Amino acid sequence: MAYDTGYTSFYKVIKEASWGTAGTPSLDVGLLEATGNITQSQNVEQNYGSGSRKNNQLTYGKYGVSGSLTGKVCNGRLLAYALGTDTPTGTGPTTHTLAVSDTSDLSSFTLGQYHISTDKGLEVSGCKIGDVNLTLETGGILSATYNWIGKDVVVKSSTVGTRTAPTETLLPSYVGAISWNAGEIECKSFAFNYNNNLGDDEYSVGDRRRKAITQGAVDINGTFVLVFEDLTEYGDFQTTWSTGEEVGTKRALSLVASTGTTTTAYELSLGMTNVALSELNQAITLDNGRVVAEYSYIASAMGTVTFKDQFTTTYIA
DSSP states (O other): OOOOOGGGEEEEEEEOSSTTOOOOOOBOOSEEEEEEEEEEEOOEEEEEOTTOSSEEEEEEOOOEEEEEEEEEEOOSHHHHHHHEEEEEEOSSSEEEEEEEOSSSOOOOEEEEEEETTTTEEEEEEEEEEEEEEEEEETTSBOEEEEEEEESEEEEEOSOOOOOOOOOSOOOBGGGEEEEETTEEEOEEEEEEEEEOOOEEEEEETTEEEEEEEEOOOOEEEEEEEEEOOOSHHHHHHSOBOTTSSOBOOOEEEEEEEESOSSTTOOEEEEEEEEEEEEEEEOOOOSSSSOOEEEEEEEEEEEEEEEEEESOOSOSOO
């Protein structure tokens, strides 16, 4: 009897011509060691008859599908879908400039989850990425989790195709640099969260499936763990009365992870502007580790975001 494991399963995506119009997934998701899930809900409701504790009948409510993808970042395809636009320029490497789609709808994609041994799978149409979490920790590799919402699922019962793992270079922590106010700072870890605040409750009479996935206000926040050396960042966190009102100092914050400047280099450059330090946790433990300070931040806007690799056409395809 044939069976599948995580080692015989894979994901692919393809851009949809219009939201919910399923395509045939053929492109990798840009994640190595990709794991994920597809969660479907029928929202079944129990209905009781008068004068009895027993259930009278079951009815089906709104149908919903959502899920996530997690792995080590190889390219910026899913990040491009999350932000909204991708403008590729040049070759060797190609620079993908990613930007927030403010007034236009986010592009949707069809996501395929396939299993090689049983030659079966699921294809989810109408997917949009709700939120992204990027992390880079000392000794680790730049990793990401993407949470998405979709419209419908169809079963793929044969010919699921072949797995095509990304061949791009990974970005380990030792090629990363984090900067605060244009000056590099020594950090133990960095986390970036971006949320589109998608609306998932757009249904209409006569249909159990979503009629639209709307976009809400963008939230940008995260944390970084700083090796405590001086009071520079603390000075920006702390408030001052010098201007007549109690305010902190907002700065630019960026993460750059790069394998170099050659024609085959890979690089993610992620910038944020007008960043406020919102929380500070500085703990002392009885060990031989250096004292660190964990800052939480909130950014009002994205700055320049680029991904350099050997993929010469737009990620959103």
